[in-house]
Amino acid sequence: MERLPQGTKLTTDSGQTLRVIGLLGAGGQGEVYEVDQAGQRYALKWYFAPSRDPKAQLQAQQQRDALKSYLIPRGAPDQRFVWPLDFVEGEPGSGTFGYVMRIWPPGYETFERLVCGRVPTSDRVLATVALGIVDAFRKLHLSGSVYKDINLGGFAFEPNTGDVLVVDNDNVRTNGAPGAILFPGFGAPEVVMGRAPCTTVSDDHSLAVLLFYLFCRGNPMEGARELVNCYDLAATRELFGEKAVFIFDPKDTSNRPVVGVHEAVLRNWPALPRQMQEAFVRAFTEGLHDPSKRLTDGEWVHVVSQFRDSLFECSHCHRETVYAREALKDGAALTCVWCDKPLQVPPRMKIGSAVILLSPEARLFPHHLGETANFSAPIAALVPHPTKKNTWGLKNLSTRAWSYQAGDGRTQDVQPGQACPVRDGQRINFGRAEGEIRA
Ligand SMILES: [Zn+2]
Structure with missing residues (x-):
């Protein structure tokens, strides 16, 4: 049941005026409303009033205290957290209260x-x-x-x-x-x-x-x-x-x-x-x-990144499958987990102990060059050759130049925005680390 009808006006602890636009959803603890604050859309979580049971009253008080004196003053650890931003007290005696947060972007x-x-x-x-x-x-x-x-x-x-x-x-x-x-x-x-x-x-x-x-x-x-x-x-x-x-x-x-x-x-x-x-x-x-x-x-x-790096598309059933290095070490033939047919493994790059399958969707991140857990923006992606079918290059998406040995033995630069060939034995110097391609 909607407890805050459209048009209801509320005032936050920081003195902002909210106007209720409509109900977005409801859960076990309360409802979530879309609200307008000075022309911007936000979400308002509005708790159900606790029952008269002393335990429920205590829990509600603890939740109120946590919002007002811990969560809202601390702020979000990073932008992925849809964090409580401002507190809203309900009518005196109602027992209800709520908090303002940003609204989810579309598509989630x-x-x-x-x-x-x-x-x-x-x-x-x-x-x-x-x-x-x-x-x-x-x-x-x-x-x-x-x-x-x-x-x-x-x-x-x-x-x-x-x-x-x-x-x-x-x-x-x-x-x-x-x-x-x-x-x-x-x-x-x-x-x-x-x-x-x-x-x-x-x-x-x-x-x-x-x-x-x-x-x-x-x-x-x-x-x-x-x-x-x-x-x-x-x-x-x-x-x-x-x-x-x-x-x-x-x-x-x-x-x-x-x-x-x-x-x-x-x-x-x-x-x-x-x-x-x-x-x-x-x-x-x-x-x-x-x-x-x-x-x-x-x-x-480490383990999840390795999993992602080992994914590629099976050329038979076109489903995503895994390059299982440990199975290779055991001498087993690589077969697709879905259709059981022998796998044609795409080119792959070894950087340190990591192996990255160079399938069209693969990306290299600062993580692969030694900045552990930094997946903020890719530094390399696969791009199709402009004229040769089924030929791929590795495009430099970073801000610094790479280098590699060209076929004639000369060192060639790969400036940001340029691509270098993907071929067997090719070594690429990324500055902080070196990768070698097997194809
Ligand atoms: Zn398959």
């Missing part, structure tokens, strides 16, 4: 719709989304805060670019905040069991759960044992706390996904490359009950 989709399979996308985009989320968490943690109550409703992404928004930030608190959490499915076992506060390491577990949802479309702890549990408090604490077991735990098979129930994870897990599987196995076995064994943001950046 929620993680809920992605997990339900309603947003067509690619692994390249999903890996880009994952890198954006990992980086957003890193910035949040560096600022001294924790996300605390992670859930699918807190994130949105642009399905073509993989750009990320962190859209629900009112549960962000200082590192070490005591933790009653609303979404035990994402909670670290020590928090679910009430044994530890919410910290950056409990966030690290929740981040791994979120990434698992992104790539596998299911909860990593919901397998066979979920079916014998009913969702009361004790059962939930067992499933996600004390007795949590990863559904693909290599040693403990008691919680495997069930055919006909957990179809999405059964389909998506085998298609993940081994390094991604190993990262999740570590996060959800050793790291499950020992927070010091969880993956750091740097480790996630």
